[in-house]
Amino acid sequence: MRSWAEPGDIRWILENCQTWAIVGLADNPSRAAHGVARFLKQHGKRIVPVHPLAETVWGEQGYATLADIPFEVDCVDVFRRAAEAGPFADQAVAIGAKAVWFQLDVIDEAAFGRAGEAGLRMVMDRCPAIEWSRYGPG
Numbered sequence: 001m002r003s004w005a006e007p008g009d010i011r012w013i014l015e016n017c018q019t020w021a022i023v024g025l026a027d028n029p030s031r032a033a034h035g036v037a038r039f040l041k042q043h044g045k046r047i048v049p050v051h052p053l054a055e056t057v058w059g060e061q062g063y064a065t066l067a068d069i070p071f072e073v074d075c076v077d078v079f080r081r082a083a084e085a086g087p088f089a090d091q092a093v094a095i096g097a098k099a100v101w102f103q104l105d106v107i108d109e110a111a112f113g114r115a116g117e118a119g120l121r122m123v124m125d126r127c128p129a130i131e132w133s134r135y136g137p138g
Contacts (some may be wrong), residue, residue, distance in 0.1 A: 004112050004124040011135040013099045013121055014128060017074035018046055021066055021097070023088050024079030025049040027057050032103070033079040039129040040077075043136065048073060066091040075099040077128065078106060086111035093118040103127055 020040055025033040026049065034057070037047045041058060048069055049055060049062035056062055063069050066076060066088070076092035078085050078101065085102055089111035092100045100115050102108065102124040115122040128136075 004107070004109075004122065005126050006123075007135060009099075009121045010123055010126065010131050013075055013101060013123060014132060014135050015137045017099055018044075019048060019072065019074045020045050021048040021050050021063075021069060021073045021076045022079065023050045023066070023076060025057055026051045026053055026062070027055045031079075036077070036079075036103070036127060036129045039132070043132065050076075066095050069095065073097045075101055077101045077103070079103050080106065082106045082108055086114075089115045089120075089122065093120060099123075101126070101128060 022033055022037045025037050028034055041047045047060050049057045050066055051062055052064055054062040054064045076097050078088045085106050086108040089100045099121040104127050107124050112122050112124055
């Protein structure tokens, strides 16, 4: 079984994924999702908030579910407890995303396996804002 934090996968996702659906992102600056989404936006990525409240964040329309997003998503970045995260990997497959990123302390080996079998790149237990200095583009 491959590592859930392969440097090649991290680098590929950071370089090639432009549109990031951030599961758990609402307009609450005290939450980790808000800070990471701001970092990604500052580095040229399009941020799509995915939250049951479907709040708009930094002018980006929010959506209640991944399936509600009416355009292509490259990476699904999940800020949910590990016990709740797996279905978001399956939904990422269903919407045609290229990658899934589970944040720090979010590990679901079964979901990792399913995403990989479906052809998606996946990283778990890492933060793109932290990994950027080592693997981010230019």
